[in-house]
Structures are given as C-alpha cells and as structure tokens.
Amino acid sequence: MGIAADIVIIIVAGLLGALIAHRLKQPLMLGYILSGILIGPFTRGIAVGGVHDIEKLAEIGVALLLFALGLEFSLKELKPVRTIALIGTPLQILLTTAFGFLIGRWLGWETIPALWLGALISFSSTMVILKTLMAQGVMGTLSSRVMIGILIVQDLAVVPLMIMLPKLSDPATGLPALGLAALKSALFLGLMLFIGTKLLPWLLRMIARWNSRELFLLSITAIGLGIGYATYLAGLSFAFGAFVAGFVLSESDYGHQALSDIIPLRDLFGLLFFTSVGMLLNPAFLIENWLEVLGLVLLVGLGKGTLMAILTRGFGYGNVVPFAVGLGMFQIGEFSFLLAQEGLRNDALSYDQYSLVLCATIISMVLTPLVSGLTTPFYALRKKTSRKEPLETVNISARELRDHVVVIGGGRVGQHVARVLNQLEVPFIIIEVSHRRFEECKAAQFPTIFGDASQSPVLEAANIGLAQQLLITVPAIVPTQTIVRHVHQHHPGLNVVVRAEGEQQMQTLYGEGVYMVILPELEAGLEIARQALLHLNMPIPVIQRYTDAIRRELYHPIFETRDDHKEIRQLKNARDLLELTWERITTDSPASGKNLRELEVRRCTGVSIVGVLRNGDFVPNPGAGFELKAGDLVAAIGNSEQRQAFTSFLKTGVNVCTLAESGGS
Numbered sequence: 001m002g003i004a005a006d007i008v009i010i011i012v013a014g015l016l017g018a019l020i021a022h023r024l025k026q027p028l029m030l031g032y033i034l035s036g037i038l039i040g041p042f043t044r045g046i047a048v049g050g051v052h053d054i055e056k057l058a059e060i061g062v063a064l065l066l067f068a069l070g071l072e073f074s075l076k077e078l079k080p081v082r083t084i085a086l087i088g089t090p091l092q093i094l095l096t097t098a099f100g101f102l103i104g105r106w107l108g109w110e111t112i113p114a115l116w117l118g119a120l121i122s123f124s125s126t127m128v129i130l131k132t133l134m135a136q137g138v139m140g141t142l143s144s145r146v147m148i149g150i151l152i153v154q155d156l157a158v159v160p161l162m163i164m165l166p167k168l169s170d171p172a173t174g175l176p177a178l179g180l181a182a183l184k185s186a187l188f189l190g191l192m193l194f195i196g197t198k199l200l201p202w203l204l205r206m207i208a209r210w211n212s213r214e215l216f217l218l219s220i221t222a223i224g225l226g227i228g229y230a231t232y233l234a235g236l237s238f239a240f241g242a243f244v245a246g247f248v249l250s251e252s253d254y255g256h257q258a259l260s261d262i263i264p265l266r267d268l269f270g271l272l273f274f275t276s277v278g279m280l281l282n283p284a285f286l287i288e289n290w291l292e293v294l295g296l297v298l299l300v301g302l303g304k305g306t307l308m309a310i311l312t313r314g315f316g317y318g319n320v321v322p323f324a325v326g327l328g329m330f331q332i333g334e335f336s337f338l339l340a341q342e343g344l345r346n347d348a349l350s351y352d353q354y355s356l357v358l359c360a361t362i363i364s365m366v367l368t369p370l371v372s373g374l375t376t377p378f379y380a381l382r383k384k385t386s387r388k389e390p391l392e393t394v395n396i397s398a399r400e401l402r403d404h405v406v407v408i409g410g411g412r413v414g415q416h417v418a419r420v421l422n423q424l425e426v427p428f429i430i431i432e433v434s435h436r437r438f439e440e441c442k443a444a445q446f447p448t449i450f451g452d453a454s455q456s457p458v459l460e461a462a463n464i465g466l467a468q469q470l471l472i473t474v475p476a477i478v479p480t481q482t483i484v485r486h487v488h489q490h491h492p493g494l495n496v497v498v499r500a501e502g503e504q505q506m507q508t509l510y511g512e513g514v515y516m517v518i519l520p521e522l523e524a525g526l527e528i529a530r531q532a533l534l535h536l537n538m539p540i541p542v543i544q545r546y547t548d549a550i551r552r553e554l555y556h557p558i559f560e561t562r563d564d565h566k567e568i569r570q571l572k573n574a575r576d577l578l579e580l581t582w583e584r585i586t587t588d589s590p591a592s593g594k595n596l597r598e599l600e601v602r603r604c605t606g607v608s609i610v611g612v613l614r615n616g617d618f619v620p621n622p623g624a625g626f627e628l629k630a631g632d633l634v635a636a637i638g639n640s641e642q643r644q645a646f647t648s649f650l651k652t653g654v655n656v657c658t659l660a661e662s663g664g665s
Contacts, residue, residue: 007272013039014271027135027369029128029274033362036278043283058276060225061269062334063242065127066155067224068266070246071259080142084315085149092150092311093157096122099303103296112168113353116343119161120357121300123333126151127273128365132328132372142436143324143375146312150329155240158335165339166346184234192227192244204254213261220258221265223249277334281362285355296360301367305330320379328372331364332357396429396447401463404428408453408483409473410437410446413499413520417471418446429462454482465491472498475520477505484512526550544581580610580635581643583650587630591650597624605646607638 013035021031037043097118104114129151133144200223207219224245231241249255286293309326317325340357343349349357405421407414410432418441421428430446431453432438441448451458453472464470470487472480480498487494496514500506506517526547533543585592591599601609612619612626613633619626628634636646 009039010035010272010275014275027132029131029270030366030369032271032274033278033366036275037281037283038278039275040279040281042281058269058273059238061266061271061273062127063225063228063239064262064266064269065130065273066239066243067228067246068259068262070243070248071250071255071262081146081149084146084312084317085153088311088315089150089153090157092308093122093154095307095311096304099307100300103299103303107292107296109353112348113343113350115168116165116339116348117353117357119165120336120339120343120361121304121332123154123158123335123339124151124329125331125333125365125368126155127270127334128331128368129328131270132369135369136372142317142434143321143328145436146317146321146325147328150325152243154333155243155335158240158338162339162342166342166348168348188231188234188241188244192248195248200249201254204249204258208254208257216257217261217265220249220262224262273334277337277362277365280337280358282355282359286359289352289356289359293356293359293363296356297363297367300332300360301330301364301371305371320375323379323382324372324375327375327378328368330371331368332361334365336361396449401427401429402466403468404463404466405469405471406431406459406462406464406467407471407473410434410441410448411473413473414471415441415444415446417473418444422446431458431462452479454479454486456486459483459486464494467494469495469497472496475499475501477501477508480509481512484509484514488513522551580637581607581646583634583636583647585628585630585632585634585650589630589650590652591628592630593627595625595627596622599628601636601646601649605638605649606642607636607646609634609636611635 014032017031017033017035017038018028019031020034021028097115100118100121101114103121104117105111107114109117129147133147204216204219207216224242227245228238228240228242231244232238249258305326308329309322312322312325336357340349340354340361344351344354404427407417407421407428407430410418410430411434414430414432418428418430428447430441430448431451432441432448433450433452438448438450449458449461451461453459464487470483472483474480477500480500484496484498487496497516497518498509498514500509500517500519501521502519506519509517530543530547533546596609601607610621612622612628612635614629614631634650636643638646
C-alpha cells in the first residue's frame with residue numbers, strides 16, 4: 001500500500017500514544033512523538049517505510065498550523081508586542097547565535113559548524129509552543145501574544161538564513177540572493193494584499209451562497225496550501241505563505257468560519273508532524289551519546305531561556321511574562337530541522353553533528369510542556385521571596401472604596417456582573433490577573449486592579465475589609481479556595497458568592513464556609529429548558545415550580561448539613577409556602593371582563609392579587625373595582641394549594657370556595 005499503509009500506521013500509533021499521554025495527563029503531542037520513535041526506521045517491529053514522504057506531509061501540518069494562526073492573527077491584539085517582535089526578535093536571534101557559537105567552540109567544533117549551531121538554536125518551535133499554549137488554556141494572554149509575536153518574526157527570518165548560511169564561506173555571493181529574496185517577499189505581500197481584499201472575499205462569498213460545507217472546507221484548504229505552495233515555488237517559505245494567506249482571510253467576513261473548519265484538518269496533519277519528529281530520533285545514537293546530548297539540551301535550555309526572559313524584561317514586560325517567555329521558548333524549533341538538513345547537504349555539518357542537534361531538538365520539544373508548566377509555581381516562589389511589585393489600577397475613584405462589591409475575575413461572567421452593577425449604580429471593583437482581560441475591563445471603563453487575587457496585597461488594595469460582598473467568578477477551585485480561606489481568616493463577616501464546576505466542587509466550597517455557590521451549567525440548562533417549555537406553551541407557573549424543584553433538589557442537601565444556615569433554610573421554607581404566581585387572562589377565561597369584586601378571588605381561592613401587567617404597564621395592588629381583560633398578566637400571592645385553586649378558577653370558573661376555606665385562606 002506504500003504511503004497509505006504508512007499513514008494508517010502513524011494514525012493508529014498516534015492514537016495509542018495520545019491515549020497514554022492523556023491517561024498520564026500530559027499533552028497529546030508527547031504521545032505523538034513517543035509513537036513516532038517506536039515506529040521509526042531505527043527501531044525494530046512495525047515501522048514506517050517512507051519516512052521522507054511522511055516528512056513532506058508533515059510540512060503541510062506546519063503550514064496548516066500557521067494558516068490557522070494567520071486566521072486568528074490580529075494586528076490590534078499584537079499592537080502591545082510590536083516593539084519586542086520587530087526589534088527584540090532580531091536582537092534575540094543575534095545573541096542566541098553568538099551563544100550557540102560559543103557552545104559549538106566549547107564542544108570542539110570548527111568555526112563554520114559552530115556558527116550553524118548558533119543559528120539552529122536561535123529558533124523556537126512554533127508548533128510546540130502553540131500546542132502547549134492551547135493545552136494550557138492561556139492563548140490570548142499577554143505572555144502568549146509576546147511569544148507569538150516573536151515566533152512570527154523568527155519564522156520570517158528562516159528564509160534569509162537559509163540563503164546566507166550556505167554562503168558563509170563566500171558571503172559576497174549570498175548578499176545578492178538575500179536582496180532577491182527581500183524583493184520577492186515585498187512583491188508577494190503586495191500581491192496577496194490585493195488578492196486578499198479583492199478576489200478572495202468575492203470567491204468565498206460566492207461559495208458560501210451554495211451552502212456546501214464540504215466545498216467551503218475544500219476552498220479554504222486550497223487557498224491556504226495553494227498560496228503556500230506558490231510562495232515555495234517563488235523561493236520563499238511554504239509556511240510563511242500559508243500564514244500570510246490566513247492573515248489576509250482573517251480580515252474577511254468568513255474568517256471565523258474558515259478557522260472552525262480548518263482546525264480538525266490542522267490537528268490531523270499536526271499528528272503527522274509530531275510523529276515524523278519522533279521518527280527522526282535514532283535511539284542508538286542517543287544512548288551512545290546521551291551525556292553530550294543532555295549537556296547540549298541543558299546549555300541551550302538554560303542559556304536561551306535566560307536570554308529570552310532578560311530580553312522580555314528589558315522591553316518593559318513584568319510580572320509573570322518574562323517567566324512564561326523564558327520557560328516557554330527555551331527549546332529548538334522545527335525549522336532547525338530544515339536548516340540542519342541544509343547544513344548536512346552543504347557539508348557544513350557532519351552526520352554526528354547533525355544527529356546531535358537533532359536529538360537535542362527533539363528532547364527540548366518533549367520537555368517544553370513540562371518546563372512551561374513550571375511558570376506558575378516559579379512565579380509564585382519569586383513573589384514570596386522578592387519585593388512586591390506595584391499594582392496597576394484603572395478607573396478607580398479617588399475617594400475611598402466603601403460598601404462596594406469586589407468582583408474577582410474580569411472574564412465574560414465578571415464583565416456581565418460588572419455591567420449590571422454599573423447600571424444599578426452599585427460601587428464595585430474588579431480584580432483580574434490576565435492582561436488581555438484587564439485591557440478589556442479598562443476599555444469598558446470598569447474600575448479594575450491588575451493582580452493575583454490569591455495574594456493578600458492585591459485583596460487589600462481592593463479595600464476588602466470595607467466591602468459588603470465578594471463575588472468570585474473564576475471557575476478554578478484552587479485559587480478560589482485560597483481566596484476564601486484568606487477572607488474568612490481576616491474578614492469572617494464578609495458575604496462570599498463563588499462559582500463552581502460540579503457538585504463535588506460545590507460541596508468543597510460550602511465546606512470552606514462560603515455563603516452561596518453558583519453552578520453555571522445548571523443555571524444555563526434550566527434556562528434552556530425554560531425557553532423550550534415556554535415555546536411549547538407550558539404555563540409559566542408550572543415551569544417555575546419545576547425549575548425551583550430542581551434547584552431545591554440540588555442545593556437543599558448542602559444547606560441541611562450546615563447549622564449556620566438554619567435561618568436561611570427557615571426563610572426559604574416560608575418563601576416556598578407563600579410564593580408569587582403569574583397567570584394570563586385568556587379570551588375564553590371566565591374572569592375576562594369582570595372586576596375583582598365580582599370574582600371574589602380572595603374568598604374563593606385564598607390568594608391576594610398584588611398586581612396586573614397590561615400592555616407593558618404595571619398596576620400595583622388593584623382595587624376591588626378593577627376589571628380584568630383578556631391578555632392581562634395577573635400576579636397573585638399565596639401558598640401552593642391556593643395558587644393551584646386560583647389557576648383552576650381562572651381556567652374553568654368552577655366554584656372552589658369550599659376548597660379554599662378548607663385549605664385555610
């Protein structure tokens with residue numbers, strides 16, 4: 001079957017590796033790399049024959065990843081990082097190249113191979129970093145935007161380096177080729193901007209009108225890969241062309257749909273990429289030279305990571321950003337494979353040198369998710385052992401905060417809460433640790449503190465001691481528990497409402513002593529069910545009774561186990577015994593056209609009519625002479641039995657006075 005059999009082997013092996021990685025709670029790409037090592041040409045057993053062909057297919061995975069990145073790319077979002085991307089990245093490449101050259105000379109390499117080594121380690125892995133950021137759920141943070149900005153410029157630098165490095169022995173011949181590549185890039189960008197603003201939107205609009213999802217997916221894929229291949233034929237980077245195609249499409253009306261359609265295809269070819277990376281690793285060489293490989297990985301990781309962190313800090317980024325960038329971009333990137341193969345073909349690198357760099361690159365990629373995951377604990381340790389950083393605040397009144405609401409989390413839920421409080425003129429302040437969300441709150445002109453709410457100085461900056469309520473909208477239970485414990489230790493009387501994911505978290509948080517735990521999934525499910533029942537013309541009181549019953553079933557056991565909620569429980573039971581119901585007067589209702597005196601509602605059912613909503617106007621406490629009309633929405637208060645009698649009376653007109661009197665009015 002040839003390459004078809006190889007693809008089947010890769011997909012099956014990738015699935016097994018992914019299952020193992022998922023079971024061990026590791027990123028799936030580690031499982032892909034492991035499976036690639038096992039089915040590679042250097043191990044016995046089931047092996048892939050056409051490794052070179054698979055490598056070519058893997059290039060499609062890189063191109064699709066950058067195509068999807070281009071679809072998500074926004075100049076507005078990258079505006080805060082343009083300086084470090086455009087100026088800092090070339091500086092980083094030069095400094096890392098010099099550092100790698102020193103490593104090469106220390107290893108005993110000649111001058112030319114040492115320069116190649118410096119260039120090889122100067123690139124970080126776009127594929128690995130993006131996958132890691134996605135797996136960690138931190139895409140969109142300031143740290144991720146800094147990394148993506150640096151990665152984009154690094155990827156653009158591949159083309160001139162592929163031209164210049166082979167010409168190191170004769171630099172004069174490389175400069176004209178570099179100038180030609182720059183001219184080609186400028187012409188390509190100009191052509192793409194014209195095509196992207198004129199031709200592609202028209203083409204996608206026409207295809208979208210045909211309502212064929214399959215044809216739309218095919219068109220998007222053809223555009224991304226086709227433009228990438230065109231740039232390859234022009235002597236530029238295949239992946240660079242795909243990124244520009246995605247970036248141009250992102251400005252059209254169909255960018256979001258294109259992104260959602262291309263993601264499954266991107267992930268499938270991503271599997272081929274990571275598996276092909278694993279197949280390149282020769283376990284025998286690694287075992288024989290493990291000490292040298294390990295030394296190179298440590299030197300590159302520590303040196304490059306430190307350099308990245310210092311450079312990031314030098315460009316004005318503080319807090320967790322330097323830690324995230326240094327621990328996330330220490331590895332050697334996938335484009336180093338292409339450069340290393342070019343060095344091998346030009347006899348600039350020996351086979352052993354090539355294999356050493358290859359092994360170090362793969363191991364650094366494998367270590368990336370693990371090392372990047374250390375960002376939070378390292379940053380927390382640093383904050384405990386160093387001087388506290390000044391807090392950044394926006395839109396906070398000069399007067400002292402008092403009797404306000406502290407909202408922890410400026411995400412979608414927190415911003416919804418802030419809008420309601422803002423409209424009701426209730427004083428509040430938001431605490432948010434994500435710089436992206438902090439900027440969103442800033443743009444919405446919400447009073448916001450940028451900081452980690454699990455840290456005491458941040459909470460005190462929000463004047464938590466004078467607040468009347470604390471709302472925690474973040475879903476993560478660990479920081480929520482930390483905040484709740486601090487508040488109960490220093491401000492035990494503060495009312496705390498939190499958000500949880502599932503019953504287990506709810507019980508844990510009630511055990512911490514919070515006032516109320518909200519389950520967003522439950523509330524969303526109840527609202528969806530309510531809308532469905534309204535569409536089916538189910539009476540509003542019936543819907544309300546069922547939703548209240550579900551809430552009681554879930555929340556009631558928690559209250560029953562807590563002695564300090566006895567009063568709340570008693571008030572809740574009293575409310576259940578005396579609730580408000582809304583009933584609509586229909587055209588065929590016996591009550592239509594009659595006044596309240598004639599109906600004797602109070603005597604016959606026991607309920608009290610407290611209001612009527614008519615044509616958008618609310619009439620509170622209508623008198624005995626008030627006449628009900630078809631379409632009126634009547635509000636009545638009473639116990640469960642009385643409300644049922646009232647509902648039946650409005651529909652049938654049957655005399656239920658005896659029932660009402662026996663029920664106790």
